[in-house]
Amino acid sequence: MSDSVVVPIERETDIVCARQKGRALAAAAGFLSTDQTLLATAISEVARNIVSYAGKGTVTLQTVQEGGRRGLSIVASDNGPGIENVELAMRDGYSTGKSLGLGLPGAKRLMDSFALESVVGVGTKVTMTKWLR
Template identity: 60%
Template sequence: MPAEIRVPIEREEDVVIARQKGRELGAEIGFSNTDRTIIALAISEIARNIISYARRGEIVMCRIDDGVRLGISIVAEDEGPGIPDIELAMRDGYSTAKSLGVGLPGTKRIMDEFALTSVVGKGTTVKMKRWLR
């Protein structure tokens, strides 16, 4: 298994590729089909945000092991305009028409760990983890 899987995100097809690679990695780690679907949903949401707001970016996925449990780490980075109001972006109901409607707050809820950092004019990074139950 590669140390990390990198998927450039520039067009809609890349969202599908990233989601599929996330499902495959989830299967290799041992996640249930339900958990693999949750992982794919989270990847879709952040990848579509990259396309909608930043035009291009990258998603990096890898297996993680903290010595007690196994999981998946997903990091999405872009060099887009950044998010001027993170608090607003993290509010339920704040979403764009192109998204699956989960939005950033929903993505945070379905993952075990979620961190968003953004600098206006520099870009946005979303770091997420899901641990094997």
């Protein structure tokens, strides 16, 4: 089994914690400093969404191996209110809060793969992966 870290997210300081753990895991997996920052930023975005909209959740960080390539996978999940319109949420500049509305689409651009599942009233789960180049 590869390394995996679960970071409970509740407060803003937890976002920093998730980001730092992500950076450390990425460095250990062999990601270059630029990619470490991109990963940390993506983690920051999804973790911040948890704090802003769900209040409480977790970010799971895991180094993964598939075929011959290695990468880092990030799963952010919460039992919050869920996202009503997933398509709209992925659009640049759309926000139900008072943010720039770049969090989710931005995180998608920072990563290689990105999946958003959300059920209203049940919760939201973002799964994203970045591969080592």
